[in-house]
Amino acid sequence: MTISLGFVVAEFNRDLTYQMELLGREHAEFLGATVKETILVPGVFDMPLAIKKLCQREDIDAVVTIGSVIEGETDHDQVVMQHAARKIMDLSLEFNKPVTLGIPGPGMTRMAAHERVDYAKRAVEAAVKLVRRL
Numbered sequence: 735m736t737i738s739l740g741f742v743v744a745e746f747n748r749d750l751t752y753q754m755e756l757l758g759r760e761h762a763e764f765l766g767a768t769v770k771e772t773i774l775v776p777g778v779f780d781m782p783l784a785i786k787k788l789c790q791r792e793d794i795d796a797v798v799t800i801g802s803v804i805e806g807e808t809d810h811d812q813v814v815m816q817h818a819a820r821k822i823m824d825l826s827l828e829f830n831k832p833v834t835l836g837i838p839g840p841g842m843t844r845m846a847a848h849e850r851v852d853y854a855k856r857a858v859e860a861a862v863k864l865v866r867r868l
């Protein structure tokens with residue numbers, strides 16, 4: 735059975751998330767999985783509703799989130815990341831479907847974010863493994 739993935743990709747820091755999306759797509763192809771649907775959202779904090787819509791689809795086996803949360807002058811990056819990560823986990827449990835985290839941060843400089851674009855591959859790999867094993 736070919737595993738069908740849904741991608742939810744943040745436009746915020748698009749120079750980074752574009753690279754991450756490409757890496758994620760390449761890795762999905764390498765693993766024999768299909769990226770059936772991709773939803774672009776403004777930022778990581780805006781992901782939950784898009785994740786929910788993909789989780790409701792019977793033709794999608796898992797959802798992969800792709801984004802990058804970079805620190806600013808305040809602790810706003812902590813708010814964005816902590817709440818998004820928690821909701822991502824909650825939605826996975828609510829819909830009994832893997833929703834994986836391809837979002838580095840918080841507390842991350844732009845340089846550190848560049849060094850972690852492979853988080854997208856990690857999230858795709860985790861999604862495929864979970865579908866196969868669960």
Ligand SMILES: Nc1c(NC[C@H](O)[C@H](O)[C@H](O)CO)[nH]c(=O)[nH]c1=O
Pocket residue numbers: 744746747776777778779780801802803804805811814
């Ligand atoms: N600072 C980052 C954000 N912030 C924006 C929020 O995610 C959201 O789009 C806004 O609050 C409107 O609801 N988003 C990221 O993805 N990455 C960041 O570094």
Ligand SMILES: CC(=O)[C@@H](O)COP(=O)(O)O
Pocket residue numbers: 803804805806807808809810811812814
């Ligand atoms: C995580 C973000 O939204 C970031 O742009 C916030 O920057 P700042 O803390 O300088 O307001």
